[in-house]
Structures are given as C-alpha cells and as structure tokens.
Amino acid sequence: MAEAAAAPGAAPRAGAGSVRRLLANRRVVLGGAVLLAFSLAAVFAPLLAPHDPVEQDLLLQYAPPFWSDKAEDGFPFGTDNLGRDILSRLIHGARIALFVAVAAAAAAGLIGTALGLLAGYFGGWADTLISRLVEIWMAFPAVLLSIVLVAVMGTGLHSVVIAIAVIDWTRFCRVVRAETMAQKQQDYVASAVTIGLGRLRILWREILPNVLPLLIVLFTLEMGIAVIVEAILSYVNLSLASDFPTWGGMISDGRKYVNQAPWLMILPILCVIALVLALNALGDGLKDALDPVMRR
Amino acid sequence: MSWSFLLRRLLLAIPTLFGVAVIVFVLLRVVPGDPIAMLIGPGATEAGIAELRRLYGLDESIALQFVYYLQDLAGGDFGTSISMRQDVMELVLGRLPVTIELCLVAMSMAVLLGVAMALAGSYWRGRTGEAAVDGAAGFILAIPDFLWALLFILFVVVFALDGLPISGRIGHDVAFRGATGFLLVESLLRLRFDAFGSVLLHTVLPAAALALPLAAILARILKASIAEAMTQDYILMARAKGFSRARIVCREALRNALVPTVTLTGVQFTFLVGGTVLVEKIFSYPGIGNMAIDAVINRDLPLIQGLVLTFAVLFIAVNLLVDMSYALLNPRMRHG
Amino acid sequence: MTAAPPPDRPTLSVRDLRLAIAGRRTPTPILRGVSLDIAPGEVHGLVGESGAGKTTIGKVILGIQPSQARITGGSVLFDGRDITHLPERERRGLMGRGMGLIPQDPMTSLNPAYRIGAQIADVLRLHLGLDRSAAGSRALELLGDVHIRAPERVLRQYPHELSGGMRQRVLIAVAFACRPKLIVADEPTTALDVTVQRQVLALIKRMQAQEGASILFVTHDLGVVAKICDRVTVLHGGRVLETGDTRRIVEAPGHDYTRALIAATPRHDRPGDLLWPVPEALMARLDAEALAYDAARAPGGREYG
Numbered sequence: 001m002a003e004a005a006a007a008p009g010a011a012p013r014a015g016a017g018s019v020r021r022l023l024a025n026r027r028v029v030l031g032g033a034v035l036l037a038f039s040l041a042a043v044f045a046p047l048l049a050p051h052d053p054v055e056q057d058l059l060l061q062y063a064p065p066f067w068s069d070k071a072e073d074g075f076p077f078g079t080d081n082l083g084r085d086i087l088s089r090l091i092h093g094a095r096i097a098l099f100v101a102v103a104a105a106a107a108a109g110l111i112g113t114a115l116g117l118l119a120g121y122f123g124g125w126a127d128t129l130i131s132r133l134v135e136i137w138m139a140f141p142a143v144l145l146s147i148v149l150v151a152v153m154g155t156g157l158h159s160v161v162i163a164i165a166v167i168d169w170t171r172f173c174r175v176v177r178a179e180t181m182a183q184k185q186q187d188y189v190a191s192a193v194t195i196g197l198g199r200l201r202i203l204w205r206e207i208l209p210n211v212l213p214l215l216i217v218l219f220t221l222e223m224g225i226a227v228i229v230e231a232i233l234s235y236v237n238l239s240l241a242s243d244f245p246t247w248g249g250m251i252s253d254g255r256k257y258v259n260q261a262p263w264l265m266i267l268p269i270l271c272v273i274a275l276v277l278a279l280n281a282l283g284d285g286l287k288d289a290l291d292p293v294m295r296r
Numbered sequence: 297m298s299w300s301f302l303l304r305r306l307l308l309a310i311p312t313l314f315g316v317a318v319i320v321f322v323l324l325r326v327v328p329g330d331p332i333a334m335l336i337g338p339g340a341t342e343a344g345i346a347e348l349r350r351l352y353g354l355d356e357s358i359a360l361q362f363v364y365y366l367q368d369l370a371g372g373d374f375g376t377s378i379s380m381r382q383d384v385m386e387l388v389l390g391r392l393p394v395t396i397e398l399c400l401v402a403m404s405m406a407v408l409l410g411v412a413m414a415l416a417g418s419y420w421r422g423r424t425g426e427a428a429v430d431g432a433a434g435f436i437l438a439i440p441d442f443l444w445a446l447l448f449i450l451f452v453v454v455f456a457l458d459g460l461p462i463s464g465r466i467g468h469d470v471a472f473r474g475a476t477g478f479l480l481v482e483s484l485l486r487l488r489f490d491a492f493g494s495v496l497l498h499t500v501l502p503a504a505a506l507a508l509p510l511a512a513i514l515a516r517i518l519k520a521s522i523a524e525a526m527t528q529d530y531i532l533m534a535r536a537k538g539f540s541r542a543r544i545v546c547r548e549a550l551r552n553a554l555v556p557t558v559t560l561t562g563v564q565f566t567f568l569v570g571g572t573v574l575v576e577k578i579f580s581y582p583g584i585g586n587m588a589i590d591a592v593i594n595r596d597l598p599l600i601q602g603l604v605l606t607f608a609v610l611f612i613a614v615n616l617l618v619d620m621s622y623a624l625l626n627p628r629m630r631h632g
Numbered sequence: 633m634t635a636a637p638p639p640d641r642p643t644l645s646v647r648d649l650r651l652a653i654a655g656r657r658t659p660t661p662i663l664r665g666v667s668l669d670i671a672p673g674e675v676h677g678l679v680g681e682s683g684a685g686k687t688t689i690g691k692v693i694l695g696i697q698p699s700q701a702r703i704t705g706g707s708v709l710f711d712g713r714d715i716t717h718l719p720e721r722e723r724r725g726l727m728g729r730g731m732g733l734i735p736q737d738p739m740t741s742l743n744p745a746y747r748i749g750a751q752i753a754d755v756l757r758l759h760l761g762l763d764r765s766a767a768g769s770r771a772l773e774l775l776g777d778v779h780i781r782a783p784e785r786v787l788r789q790y791p792h793e794l795s796g797g798m799r800q801r802v803l804i805a806v807a808f809a810c811r812p813k814l815i816v817a818d819e820p821t822t823a824l825d826v827t828v829q830r831q832v833l834a835l836i837k838r839m840q841a842q843e844g845a846s847i848l849f850v851t852h853d854l855g856v857v858a859k860i861c862d863r864v865t866v867l868h869g870g871r872v873l874e875t876g877d878t879r880r881i882v883e884a885p886g887h888d889y890t891r892a893l894i895a896a897t898p899r900h901d902r903p904g905d906l907l908w909p910v911p912e913a914l915m916a917r918l919d920a921e922a923l924a925y926d927a928a929r930a931p932g933g934r935e936y937g
Binding site: 143144147148150152231235236237238251255259265266272273277 | 319324438443447449450570573578604
C-alpha cells in the first residue's frame, strides 16, 4: 500500500545513467583509484608488508631508501630509528588511517544526520535547540577540543574516533538540516503527507533517500578530515602507543630525527597528503557528478 | 567607528565567554572518566585520591563545583598548574605574547600573500596567470597547516637551508631576554636588531605554515569579490577616465572588494589562531599552543582549563579586530 | 602630416563602423556600418530604442567597449586620426583627456570607497600632471562650475552622502575636468527625477557652451533631443536610418521609423495625447533590411571573426 502510494510523487533517485556520469568525472576516477589502492593496502596489509611493522633491528637503524647507494636490500624505503621497515609500517599505517576515517566519518555522519533530519523536518523548538547547539559547537577550536577530548577519554583508537565524531557531527547536521528543509517543500513529501504516512516513515522512506547523495559527498570529505585529525593526534602521541605504525606517529619520529634521517618523515607525509587529496578530489568530483541528481 | 560600537561588541563577548566556560567545565567534569585518576595517573593510593578530591573541591556536588569554578574565574583565579607548580594565570600570561606575535606575523603574511594572489589573478583574468593563481590556491588549501609546517621542515633539512631555524624562538647565541615577552616589538624598540632578526627568522616558517591556508582562502574570496566589483559602473567610469588596468584592479576594484572579503573570511582568522596549537608544537615554538599540548600530555587539568579559556579570549579578540577593520574599510559604517 | 587642419574638419567622424559580439558559435552583429560626423562645438543626438546599438557606439568612441566586442570594419576618426587601432597606452592618453563620459546612472558610477574630491582630482593628476593641492583647488573650482553648493564640504564627502542629481553634477564636473574636445553623454538624465532632469540638461548645455566641447548625446527620448541637440542621427538595429538638423527631423521626419518614434514620444505641452507604438509591419521591414545587410556584407558570417 505504502509502496504504491508513494508512487505519484515518486522521489527522484540515481539511476544507471549516474554511474556513467561518475566514471566520466576525472576527479572521481582519479581520487577513487588512489583510495582503492590505499584500501587494498590496508585490507591485505599482513600479506603485502614484507616485514613485521613493529619488529626492531637495532643493527639496521636509519637504513636509507632505495635511491641512496647505502640502501639495504629488502628495505626499499629504508628503516627508522629503531630499525623497523618503513614500507611495512606505511602499509599497516594505511589500515589505521582508513579504519579511523571510515569509523569516525560514519559516527559523525550518524549523529549529524539524525539531528539534522530532526531539526530540518520538525522545526520548532527542536530546530532552535539543535541549531543553537551547532553554533556553540562551531565556536570551539577544533584541534584543541579534539586533543582535550582524547586526553579526557584516554588514548586509543576508540577515543580518536569518538573525538572526531563529537567535534565534526556539526558538518553533517548543518547540511542535512538545510537539505531536509528544502526536500520538505517538495511535492512528493506533500503527497506522502496527504495519504497519511507517519512522520518518521516519511523521514525514513522519502526524505532520507533524497539526502543520500549529499551524505555520500559529506562522508568522503569527512574521511579526509578524519585522516588529518588522526595524523595530528598520533603526532602528539594521543592516538595509539608509539609502537603501533600510525602515519602521524611515524611523522613524529621523523620530526625528532629529521636531521639524521629526513626520509623518515617524507613518506608518511606523502601518504597523508596523497590520501587526503584523493578523498577531497573524490568528494568534490562526486558533488559535481551527483549535482543533477540533487536537482540543483 | 564609534566607541559605542566597540563597547557593544565587548559586551556581546561576555555571554560567549560564559558559554565557553560552561562547556569547559562540563567537558572536564561530566565526561566519563575520573579527572583525579587523570591527574594522578596509575598507582595512586585511595587516601591520596580522596585528599586530591577534597583539594580540588571535587567532593562537592556538581552544582556547587560550578559555582566555585565561576567564582574563581571571575576573580581571575585559574588555579595552580599541577605539572609546573605555578599559578596558571602567570604561566599563561608569560607565554601569551609569544603566540600573539606569531599570530600577528602570520596574519600579516596571509593578508599580503592573499591580496597579491588575488590581484595577480584578477589582473590576468581569463589568461594563464589566473589559472596559475587558482591552481596554487586549490593546492595550498588541500594541505592543512600542520602538514605545511612539516613540509617546511623537510624542505629546510633536505636543501640544507641552515639560515632558517626550525625550532625555538630566538637563537641560543643571542643574549636578549626582554622584559615583556613581546620580543619582536621590544627588540625593535631597544634597537637590538640582532635579536629582532633572530626572532623574525625563527618566526618565518611557523608563521608561513599558519598563513598559507588563510592566504589561499583570502585569495579565492577576494578574487571573486574583485570580479564582482569589476562589473560595476564605476569601473567603466574609471576606464573612461583613462586609467590603466593595473590601477583599476588595484585601486578602484580592490578597495570595494575588501569589505565583502572581510565579512566572508573573518572566521578563518580565528582558525589561524587554533592552528598555533600544532604548529607551535612542531616548531618547538614556546607559545600557549605548545603549552596546551604539553598540558594535555601531562594531564594538567587547571592548566588545560586556563589555556582553553585563553584561546577563547583570543578568538573573541580576533573577531573584534576583524569587525573593527570591517568598520574602518566601509565608509558607510564610518559615518553611520 | 598636413599643416593646419581645415576649420570645418569634424571633431569626430565615424565611418561605416561595424561591430559584432563574439558568440559561442557565430558572432552577433551589433553595428551595421554606422557613419556620423560631429563638428566642433556641435551637440549631436543619437536616438533609438534600447538594443539599437547607440550606447555601443558611445563606448567604442570612448574605447570602453566590452572585451567580447570586435570591430569588424570601418573607422572612428577623432580629430582626423583613426583611434580604433591605437596602441593601448596612446588610447588611454585620449580617454578622459581628449574625450569624457557622462554616464547613465550617477548612483553607481562613482566609486563608493573614495571621497568626491579624490574622484575628480585623480583624472586631473593623471592627465594634466597636477600635484595634489593644485588638483584639489581645480576640483573645487569645477564643483563651483557645476553649481554645487558648499563645494568644500562635498569634496570631503563620500558618494553615498549625495543625492542622484548631486552625483550627476559631480560626474559632469569629472567629464569636463580636462577640457576634452568631445563628451559622450550616455542617457545622462534617464535615471534622474523629472525636476532634476531639466536642471541637469541645462547644466550640460551651459558647460558645453562654456567649454566649446562637442557632445554625442545618446538618448531614447526625442523630447530631450529637441531641447538640446543641434543635429540628430536616428539609429535602429545598428543602422543609421537618417541624419539631419534637429528641427528638420522633428518637424519633417524623412523616415517612417522616425515618424513612429515621434508619435511614441510623450509631449510635455500636450500631455493628453495618445502615444502610438511603432507599427509591427514597420518593425518587420526594418528587421528584414538588417538581415539583408548582414547577408550582403558577410557571406557565411565570415567577416565577423
């Protein structure tokens, strides 16, 4: 009954044509390819990494990367201050970076979308309350706040994820609220109301699918932000114990020994930049490619 | 610009500060996790914990704690730092000038670079010059300030640019202590150009890292505002007067594009202040940002509290500065 | 170089001027072989409906046409010299100095960021090389010339503090500042209140007589033309339909279109009259003529590159 009833104002959804449009967008393809490469490295890290990322070899400290004459066989990107293989640490670092990115973006997206839908659809005091909350939240220095939050909750990946979610839900909330308010004015919502669908049902079945393209874009961009925040937190030693191969931690080690071994820093920085650029390109490309779907 | 305008802005800052104080209180006390455990670390005795609880008033009810907290804040009492065993207010005030000078240098660099990029992009509208400016701005923005800071350090090390220091605020060989902490200003006033040069060199890289993202945003928005201004009738009039394109862009259009740019970028200036936290850490620059990270790592609750509030005050001050420049730039506001 | 210029040489002579706006595929012709002459000291009306290309002619003469506009043929002789292909620097030397502009909308034509004094002085300093104080006192003099009360105060004011009529007076002062030989007045009274309109017209006429400048007076209003112009050119679709003495054109128009324009002009002395729109048949005929012109001049549209 509800299925048939929703038909008259059937919500516009992404069809097969949009896939072709996505593949025609250079930024989507390029960003997606880089993201895919990092994801494969993350998933198959134990298979791909030539060495154990935490195995120390004090006889092999500061081995330079392959472009130097003094490079060691089997350590193409050299070793760090404790003789650990940099390539293996980078590959395992991708795991942590992408895990945090996905988990934090999902958590932030969940909180933000829920509150944004509520504020945008119900309006009134719910909207006032949530909007005011967003305003206060945004007035805080994000980096400081995340550091304080992790300090309070204790270090560890879950703290990093929670900290990012607690700070960045506002990004989702603001956009979803505005989009929901716009969608609410559309005919298909009005027709759903007339045939007596419940409010939550309308939110879930009618509005959410239409906000979805926007959410995908926001999610991608938030992943980029989460990669940076994770790098920052592990840089200041608040993410995982320094033994774990995080990119931020590697950069932090590299900063300490930058005069002896500058290559310690180069590769993890390049990894962060490459992944962030890829996620930004993908997000911006998706925004362009999905735009007609979002009828703007 | 009138005094009543300034006064009104200052009054508006009070509720904001109060809100920040409340959030800090809630964050540090209500969030799961025992602040005392955080203070003392593992291996504390029961008695020791109880003693500390009493000392910090944590055995009182939350409401009462909040009242005491506000009372102390109103009296300027931020408590005593646990890790440094010193008055928090004193500690913060000792480091604040460092961060203020760093921010001011960074903001000046950002404005100079941003305006230069916007002018170049506008002058070469529709040509390679514009594409170059757009590309540069996009690239700069894709990389956050803390990665720029690290890239600068790498650059200095790899290319052996020994003249550019990458840590500290003044050379070890320069004997200049200064009475105020505003080393740049003070060394200049005392004609100690060696000290001034040393501090400036130490400040260049951290300031540049902070400045780059702001410069790129400024360049983008200012360029768009100039493009908008260039469609106006007074530009046609200026062309008819026989002025060159350079002069029209730099004088006629720029001046009118500044006002919308300031409105749109005001908040970005506060982001620059937030960026000092990491950038100071990376360059071992002895400001309050660096101190904040140490405070967190040392679990120094009173110091964290004091620093977060100090940052809030800095944010408000920057907003005030932005508002004032807005009023100065807009002849309509100057005359009411 | 000939020795002394003949006394009857026109200040401005537009010869068969053709111009097109570059489009994505084909350029759109705007001016289709316009010719007109303005003698020294003459006020020449350029009349037509919006879209006739009259403002474009003014802009080409001043050298401020939009960048997409391409001059595809003909010439503009200023003081006997073709100025359509002058090097940029030389061209700018003429703008503001040899010719001035009185713009259509005084509300938006002054830069809101600068004081009135600075906006008069800048053109004096640029072209006459006056120093700050000399430019200031000349600006003050100019404000007096255009009958602005308390000129000392107005010099220090910003545009938003002045009324539309005041601003147009300031702009007239700017236009005449360097004693140019030619002024392009682009519908200078259209944006003003009726009462102010009359004062501004009188002011332009007086300044013109005092300075001996020629004026190209662009307008859609034949009533205004009758008041101020010595001669008139009627323009439609980028083509000149007729040229002649104002009196002759108004009293015995030679072209149907001019007759239709006169019928469509409200008359202050006979406010009750019916106004007649331009007949559709006439419009269709004019459009067809314009298309025929394009086809004849530029087979395949290739002339407009």
